[in-house]
Amino acid sequence: MIVKDEIKKAISESLELKNRLLSDDKFLETVKMSVKVISAALRSGKKLLIAGNGGSAADSQHIAAEFVGRFLLERKALRAIALTTDTSIITAVSNDFGYESVFARQIEALGEMGDVFFAISTSGNSKNLIKALRIAQLYHISTISLTGMTGNEMEKLSDICISVPSKKVPRIQECHIMIGHIICDMVEKTLTSKST
Numbered sequence: 001m002i003v004k005d006e007i008k009k010a011i012s013e014s015l016e017l018k019n020r021l022l023s024d025d026k027f028l029e030t031v032k033m034s035v036k037v038i039s040a041a042l043r044s045g046k047k048l049l050i051a052g053n054g055g056s057a058a059d060s061q062h063i064a065a066e067f068v069g070r071f072l073l074e075r076k077a078l079r080a081i082a083l084t085t086d087t088s089i090i091t092a093v094s095n096d097f098g099y100e101s102v103f104a105r106q107i108e109a110l111g112e113m114g115d116v117f118f119a120i121s122t123s124g125n126s127k128n129l130i131k132a133l134r135i136a137q138l139y140h141i142s143t144i145s146l147t148g149m150t151g152n153e154m155e156k157l158s159d160i161c162i163s164v165p166s167k168k169v170p171r172i173q174e175c176h177i178m179i180g181h182i183i184c185d186m187v188e189k190t191l192t193s194k195s196t
């Protein structure tokens with residue numbers, strides 16, 4: 001039996017978490033910093049590489065599409081790539097090197113100094129993202145992580161970590177895509193504004 005109370009519980013949990021973010025100045029600051037770093041990289045012709053597993057792979061593609069296509073404004077295409085889409089690369093690298101290398105290897109192939117690597121994970125402990133963050137650091141690529149609770153491994157390896165204070169995967173993911181949209185919106189506005 002479908003219970004309306006359960007539906008309401010999921011919605012209120014999501015709202016409560018978003019409300020916590022609304023009054024978390026440290027969180028707001030990390031989003032603001034991320035917008036600055038991504039805007040500066042894209043403005044100077046560098047690119048945004050995005051990766052995550054499962055639902056976060058979908059978020060990676062969703063965000064890359066906003067940049068390459070458009071979010072809300074008419075403007076030129078922006079350089080963003082999701083590292084989650086090429087099944088030949090994903091299967092070959094996983095098969096030959098192991099799944100842990102699936103993003104790191106693509107960063108090694110495509111990443112350049114000054115690019116930004118945006119890693120999305122609810123646990124903040126996915127091994128393939130940890131390895132990719134280490135490689136990104138080695139190649140002087142800026143690193144931004146979007147995670148769940150603080151204190152995760154990815155946070156330690158990232159220049160900026162935007163963490164959502166929850167252990168509930170779906171609730172974290174709901175905040176992640178909201179944050180992704182906010183970043184797209186603000187980067188788009190920054191890059192199309194004449195005064196900046």
Ligand SMILES: O=C(CO)[C@@H](O)[C@H](O)[C@H](O)[C@H](O)COP(=O)(O)O
Pocket residue numbers: 053054055056120121122123124125126169170173
């Ligand atoms: O979307 C969901 C659960 O809501 C799943 O597909 C989830 O993303 C996968 O289990 C991921 O492998 C989890 O990885 P991570 O968020 O811990 O990095």
Ligand SMILES: [Zn+2]
Pocket residue numbers: 055170173
């Ligand atoms: Zn999900």
